Amino acid sequence: MTFKEQIQQGIPSILPPKQVYDPAINHAPKRKEILSAEEKKLALKNALRYFDPKHHAELLIEFSEELEKYGRIYMYRFRPDYKMYARPIDEYPGKSLQAKAIMHMIQNNLDYAVAQHPHELITYGGNGAVFQNWAQYLLTMQYLSEMTDEQTLTMYSGHPMGLFPSHKEAPRVVVTNGMVIPNYSKPDDWERMNALGVSQYGQMTAGSYMYIGPQGIVHGTTITVLNGFRKIKQNPEGSLFVTSGLGGMSGAQPKAGNIAGCITVCAEVNPKITKIRHEQGWINEVVTSTDELVARVVLAKANKETVSIAYLGNVVDVWERFDQENIKIDLGSDQTSLHNPWAGGYYPVGISFEDSNKMMAENPDLFKEKVQETLRRHAAAINKHTAKGTYFFDYGNAFLLEASRAGADVMAENNIDFKYPSYVQDIMGPMCFDYGFGPFRWVCTSGKPEDLLKTDAIACEVLEKMAETAPNEIQQQMQDNIKWIKGAQENKLVVGSQARILYADAEGRIKIAEAFNQAITKGEIGAVVLGRDHHDVSGTDSPYRETSNIYDGSRFTADMAIHNVIGDSFRGATWVSIHNGGGVGWGEVINGGFGMVLDGSTEASNRLASMLFWDVNNGISRRSWARNEGAVFAIKRAMKVQPLLKVTLPNMVDESLL
Numbered sequence: 072m073t074f075k076e077q078i079q080q081g082i083p084s085i086l087p088p089k090q091v092y093d094p095a096i097n098h099a100p101k102r103k104e105i106l107s108a109e110e111k112k113l114a115l116k117n118a119l120r121y122f123d124p125k126h127h128a129e130l131l132i133e134f135s136e137e138l139e140k141y142g143r144i145y146m147y148r149f150r151p152d153y154k155m156y157a158r159p160i161d162e163y164p165g166k167s168l169q170a171k172a173i174m175h176m177i178q179n180n181l182d183y184a185v186a187q188h189p190h191e192l193i194t195y196g197g198n199g200a201v202f203q204n205w206a207q208y209l210l211t212m213q214y215l216s217e218m219t220d221e222q223t224l225t226m227y228s229g230h231p232m233g234l235f236p237s238h239k240e241a242p243r244v245v246v247t248n249g250m251v252i253p254n255y256s257k258p259d260d261w262e263r264m265n266a267l268g269v270s271q272y273g274q275m276t277a278g279s280y281m282y283i284g285p286q287g288i289v290h291g292t293t294i295t296v297l298n299g300f301r302k303i304k305q306n307p308e309g310s311l312f313v314t315s316g317l318g319g320m321s322g323a324q325p326k327a328g329n330i331a332g333c334i335t336v337c338a339e340v341n342p343k344i345t346k347i348r349h350e351q352g353w354i355n356e357v358v359t360s361t362d363e364l365v366a367r368v369v370l371a372k373a374n375k376e377t378v379s380i381a382y383l384g385n386v387v388d389v390w391e392r393f394d395q396e397n398i399k400i401d402l403g404s405d406q407t408s409l410h411n412p413w414a415g416g417y418y419p420v421g422i423s424f425e426d427s428n429k430m431m432a433e434n435p436d437l438f439k440e441k442v443q444e445t446l447r448r449h450a451a452a453i454n455k456h457t458a459k460g461t462y463f464f465d466y467g468n469a470f471l472l473e474a475s476r477a478g479a480d481v482m483a484e485n486n487i488d489f490k491y492p493s494y495v496q497d498i499m500g501p502m503c504f505d506y507g508f509g510p511f512r513w514v515c516t517s518g519k520p521e522d523l524l525k526t527d528a529i530a531c532e533v534l535e536k537m538a539e540t541a542p543n544e545i546q547q548q549m550q551d552n553i554k555w556i557k558g559a560q561e562n563k564l565v566v567g568s569q570a571r572i573l574y575a576d577a578e579g580r581i582k583i584a585e586a587f588n589q590a591i592t593k594g595e596i597g598a599v600v601l602g603r604d605h606h607d608v609s610g611t612d613s614p615y616r617e618t619s620n621i622y623d624g625s626r627f628t629a630d631m632a633i634h635n636v637i638g639d640s641f642r643g644a645t646w647v648s649i650h651n652g653g654g655v656g657w658g659e660v661i662n663g664g665f666g667m668v669l670d671g672s673t674e675a676s677n678r679l680a681s682m683l684f685w686d687v688n689n690g691i692s693r694r695s696w697a698r699n700e701g702a703v704f705a706i707k708r709a710m711k712v713q714p715l716l717k718v719t720l721p722n723m724v725d726e727s728l729l
Contacts, residue, residue, distance in 0.1 A: 074153050075164040078174070081213030082149070082206055086126055089133070090147045097343040099188040099197070100415040101432035102142025105262045111138060117268040118144045121206040142432065143266060145191055149205035155189065156182045157568040160516035160598060163216070169243045169645045170215040172600050172668045175516050175568070176280040177201060177212070184351070185284045185567040187318055187344070192229075194282050195318055197408045197415045199274025199653075202229040203265065218243065228271045229278065240678075242640050246280075246648035248273025249657060256651060256658025258413060272411075272652050275605035279648030279664045283512060284566030285322040285353060287604055290555055290574060291499070291510055292327035295466075297551070298498045299402045300331070303462045307333035309375035311368065311399065314466075315339065315386035316406040317348045324406060325354040325379030330555075330562055333402075334371045335379040336364065338386035340418045340427075345383050352563060354381040361392040368398060387420040387445055390452035400456050403463040404494070405449075405470045410656035412442055412473050419445045443477035450479035457491075465493040467606075467616030469655040493619040500620030505694050505701030507576035507687045507709075508548045509607035513587065515569040516668075517597030523569040524560065525596050529586045530573060531556045537579060544704060548574065572604075577687035577709065584669065584679040591671030600645075601667040601679065605653055609635045609690025611662035615655050623697040629661035631693045636663035638685045643667065643678025684713065692718045 072080070106114060118134050119127050134144045157179035163171040179185060180194045180201045187195045192202045202208045211231045214224050223237040226246040249270050251260065264270035276282040300307045310333045314324050317339035325348075328335030337354065339345045348354050355378050358364045364382050371378050382389055386405065393400060408416030418427045419441035430438045457463050465471045471489040474481045483490045495504065503509065515522035531553060538549040552574055559571060575583065580601075590596045603610065611617040612629040619626065636649045644665040653662045667682065669675045688709050694702035698721050710716045 074158075074162065075216075077151060077153060078212050078216050079164050082121060082209050084123065086129065087148060090150055092147070093190070096183075096190050097188055097341070097347070099141070099191040099193055100428045101140070102262060102266065102414060103432055103435040104142065105259065106138075106266050110263070110267060111135075114138060114144060114267045118146065118204065118206075121210070138266070143191070144204060144268060146204040146206050147190065149209060150190060151205075151209075156184075157514075157518065159518040165216045165218065167218050167220050167243065168598060168670055169220065169668045170218040172516050172598060173244055173280060173646060173666065174212060174215050176514065176600060176666065177208075179514075179568040180277060180280055180282045181208075182567045185282065194274065194277035196274045196277070197318070197411045198265075198272045199277035200229060200271045201277055201280070203268055203271045204229075207231060228269070228273070240643065242644050242646050244646035245640070246273070246278065246646065247650070248278040248648065249651035250649065251651060253658075258411075258657055261652070261657045262414070272657060273648070273650045275611075275650065275653035275662055276664065278650060279605070279666075280646070281512070281602040281604075281664055281666055283514065283568060283570035283572065285326065286564040286566065286570065287323075287510070287512065287572055288606075289323040289326050289330070289564060290572045291604070291606070292323045293330045293555065294503065294551060294574060295464075295494050295498050296327050296331040296333065296402065298502055299462060299464065299494075300333070302497065303401065305401060307331045308377070309372055310334065310401040311336065311372065312402040312404075313386075313389060313393070313400045314404045314406055315389075316408070316468075317341070317344050317354070317381060318408060322348045322353050325381065326562070326564070329355070329377055329379050330558070332377045334368065334376060336368060336382060336389060337379065338382040338384060338389050340383075340385055340424045342383060342424070345381050349381065351566060354379045357381045357383060359383045361388055364389065365392060365396050365398065368393075385418060385420040385445070387449045387452060390449065390456065394452055394455045399459065400461045403453060403456060403461050404466045406466045406468050407470070409469040409473045410652065410654060410659070412469075413439050417442055417445070417473070420448060446474045446477040447479045450474045450481050454480055463491050464497060465489065465491055465615070467493055467495060467613070467619075467655060469615060469659065472615055472655070472659070493616060495616055495619045501699070501701055503548060503574060504608045504617070504690070505620075505699045506545050506548065506705045507608055507691050508545070508574045509687070510572050510604040511575045511580045511583070512570060512572040512602050512604070514600040514602070515597060516600060518569055519597070520565075520569055522596040523565070523571060525590065526587060526599065527556055527559055527571060529590060530571070530583045533582045533586055534575075534579060537582065542708070544701070545576070548576075552579075576705075577684050578712070580683045580687065581680055584683060585676060588669045588671055588676050588679065591669055598671075599669045601669060601683075602665060603686075605650070605662040605664045607690070608687050609693070610664055610686075611653070611660060613655055613660035613662065615659065617660075617662075620699065621694065621697045625697065631690060632661045632663045635686065635689050636665070638689060639663075639665045639682055642682035642685050644682055688716065688718075696721055698723065
């Protein structure tokens with residue numbers, strides 16, 4: 072059977088043979104026991120409803136074993152035997168170019184070089200899933216292969232509810248992930264609903280088919296590191312950045328450190344993911360003892376090297392040993408998956424990786440106790456370094472939030488705020504998001520590296536022309552982006568699809584997208600998918616990250632993210648998504664994203680102009696209303712450009728009156 076035929080058949084009518092569990096693959100840890108006996112029956116009934124009743128007796132035994140052994144029903148038997156990667160768009164079956172582009176993006180999220188736990192359909196973050204099981208994948212791909220431009224596919228937390236009649240200008244796919252009733256957003260609620268097969272954690276770009284590998288966050292991390300050094304008025308050369316996590320998102324940190332020009336030490340407890348990141352070139356060296364690490368860092372500092380070093384072990388050991396050796400840490404952060412602290416996102420110090428995974432599943436209460444104990448030690452070690460001059464920032468991974476819940480010394484004197492800022496409060500918010508700059512990205516669906524090279528050149532030309540007349544307030548952002556795109560090929564950022572990310576404002580996104588569309592019209596490049604990280608100006612309401620620099624009391628509201636997705640839907644997005652929980656934890660954030668296919672048509676040109684303008688300025692207007700100075704400047708500038716835009720501006724209050 073050909074690849075196209077396999078896609079078109081969906082769930083096979085004849086059961087495929089059972090799959091052999093491959094221990095060489097980086098698998099998700101076993102999830103904790105949470106379902107009652109009756110709920111286990113319900114989980115099995117829920118799984119079996121995808122299949123013809125004649126197969127139920129055989130599959131029941133198999134699915135029951137999976138549930139007991141892994142805490143989830145992944146349906147491993149139905150994992151396709153073809154290679155999983157983003158194929159050139161012409162290789163997908165279908166009646167809709169837009170649907171084929173979405174298949175391209177889905178397969179990229181599950182590419183072994185991209186996905187953290189590919190056999191469990193998890194892209195990054197320990198639990199950021201594209202689908203809950205393989206039946207959902209097969210059925211979704213089949214629907215996409217049948218779809219016309221007069222239909223919309225509705226996705227309920229990985230489950231394809233079905234194709235519905237719509238119209239050409241409607242989104243082809245509407246995705247929701249984890250959208251539960253607010254009172255049911257505790258971690259155990261997710262564990263239970265996910266085990267039942269009724270909800271999933273889509274992270275940000277995993278469950279919305281817009282992940283592009285670690286590159287997706289490299290640019291933002293590079294900007295953060297560069298501006299972190301600017302903030303402390305220090306040259307990155309010979310300076311030390313210490314952090315942890317080498318998973319899907321956090322793997323970007325050592326690459327960003329290299330681009331910024333500093334020494335980066337990134338700790339990681341998982342040997343498989345450390346090996347993968349080293350083989351992919353995202354880290355330069357791996358060390359396995361703190362003695363070796365100390366000697367290597369001392370040498371790197373003496374020689375003012377630009378080097379990234381992975382320490383295979385717990386980051387707490389690094390912070391504590393560097394304190395003992397009086398090694399100066401200039402910048403410090405953490406990017407472990409602390410949105411998921413009890414199920415593999417963060418590991419306790421002093422316990423092996425294997426023993427931790429066993430404890431996580433078999434004794435979750437003790438595991439939680441050990442994690443919280445580690446968080447207290449972690450914070451205490453950081454405090455010793457900051458007393459010596461280290462600049463520490465929270466990278467929006469819920470480190471400070473979970474540390475505070477563990478009783479760690481991370482609170483400010485008012486016992487309301489944290490003693491350390493989030494990187495959005497100090498860096499990304501006032502320097503980028505308030506001015507409308509965020510992680511715009513594109514994917515060349517032809518799969519040709521030469522197409523990506525052409526789009527890099529187009530984007531660079533657009534930005535250089537814009538920089539000639541850009542106001543002083545955004546010249547630094549413009550120059551950082553021009554430098555980034557010029558070095559993109561040299562830095563070898565591509566993992567998986569032929570994709571690129573670039574921080575741009577609404578004007579930049581629209582002009583770059585229009586230039587791409589014209590190039591497609593001329594036949595110079597193939598179709599392009601536009602998107603962004605949800606971690607952006609408008610897409611996400613997250614009080615401890617994206618909207619942590621909102622100080623008018625509204626940072627716990629989620630109107631912006633909801634409006635963003637609704638507005639994108641009727642302004643021309645090819646697909647839209649809205650999620651609970653991406654980045655900082657289930658119940659802690661609402662975030663939305665989009666994908667847009669450019670095919671060289673006039674309709675695509677109209678859609679990109681309408682949607683991209685809204686997608687950015689919705690967030691700027693909210694930030695302006697919160698009295699953020701940069702956002703007030705940016706929205707006034709936008710209103711001059713577009714006379715149909717009229718935004719309510721805040722009147723400033725004289726503080727002395729209060």
